[in-house]
Amino acid sequence: MIVPGSSSQQLAAALADETDRPLATATYDRFPDDERLAAVPEFDGETATVVATTDSDSAWVELLQLQDAVREAGAEHVTTVIPYMGYARQDQSFTDGQPVSARAMARAISTGTDRVVLVNPHESAVSEFYAVPVEIVDAASVLADPLASDLTEPLFLAPDEGAVEIARTVRDAYGTGETDYFEKHRDRETGAVEVSPSDASVSGRDVVVVDDIVATGSTMSEAVGVLTDRGASRIVAACVHPMLAANAVTKLRDAGVDRIVGTDTIERGCSVASVAPVLADTLVADAATGN
Template identity: 60%
Template sequence: MTTIVSGSTSQSLAAALSRDLEEPLAAVEYNRFPDGEVLASVPNFDDDRAIVVASTVSSDAHLEVLQLQDAVREAGASEVVTVLPYMGYGRQDAAFEAGHPISARAVARAISTGADRVLTVNPHEEAVCDFFEPTATAVDAAGRLADPLPDDLTNPVFLSPDAGAIDLAETVREAYGDGDTDYFEKTRHSGTEVEVTPSDVDIAGRDVVVTDDIIATGSTMSEAVAVLQERDVGNVFVTCVHPLLARDAVTKLSRAGVSAIYGTDTIERQTSTVSVAPAIAAKL
């Protein structure tokens, strides 16, 4: 029998996955000692297979994953599958300079020690999957971003932040079933002045859906949206798989003229309007 085990950061997603797979959800306790140390435990766990679901949005969340893996193994689980809806440190996939770690590799090695299999959703660079042993499975949930979009978009254009991410925009457009795709092109005019414009498609009077894998501070995205507003765009919707949205990111995007922000529940925020549970379930 399989039981879903949730980290504290992914409780809604774990519950959704439990429903999709029709597998029970374990009772999990999250505690903290007076000295600051965390303790995640799974009282009364008694199954052969555990699926640990936890986005590692903080150092504590990383430690929770290791503890939950160890707890279910200690309780007798013969197979541990670890699902990282959002892999923290995943963007640190190379050493920035001499003496720096490859942090994505370091955390992948640690998580691999307690898992028989690892899945992660839309990693910023899919190559980070190779840091796991065995290699992690990348789950593409970008198509889920089409679900919360209005059904009556006007001649929509799906824009990616750069040419390298056009596949994400194409995936969302295909799932939506209508529209064109394009990407933002950056033109550097000086050391400090960079112009960001759609590369090809005319956007005047058209609704635009800006797609990205992750929005962190929202600074670059809000600048791009401001450019769209200067070109007489229709409504602008921002979608992302991982709505990190740190600090005042939502305010920045709203001030830039965004009609709505849609994210998934890989990171559970108010903007998490669609679940990646079906995409994960399909890979399990």
């Protein structure tokens, strides 16, 4: 059975359709003292796939409870799909006395599952923190699906050189276009930092700015502002994980973004591309091999 966390109900339902597996109806309650209780009162099966994005502290608690709930109900094998892994950017201790938060969360999740599936974690090395087998799924290609078919001389831009592979993945899935990445240049006299594409001209072209996650939107809106000033035609902001905290959407629109495209790893209004087919391929393949 597919068991959804409260933040991943649409994705879980899509995954149930893709895999032809039943979708469990989980419940999400809260006690007067603010303690949470996530349960699966009608769970009936030997295997469970818990699908829960961890975009908040309460989502982490829900996930731990759902894993325990299906075990209590008799599940002999539990797979935990974490579409978006919160705390993944805290993958090291930056100063003395700080935790490695990603490791702490991974250890907790490992106690209640047999394996974990992650979608485009910000740092792939976080998979090493889990005490159970981990599979990383690259779902960036689905971002090409909702893009207009008539993009003019499309340019797929990454925010930095480290993310250019994501831009290439989306470009390859789209079928045409160039890729590039932004570079930062610091003026030796003033200290001012200028952000610009490293090589490609953008004037008159449709540009897709691609990243794994957009959190506050500050970095991407700065890049988009440069593209607008240099005469880019249409600008699309595309990301696997559309966190879009606080006023991120307003920042991007104000900078000149025509459209924001995200996946349903975090369910937002812009989540127009589903990672369910990619996840389904992984789960079905694993089932065929007995994993």
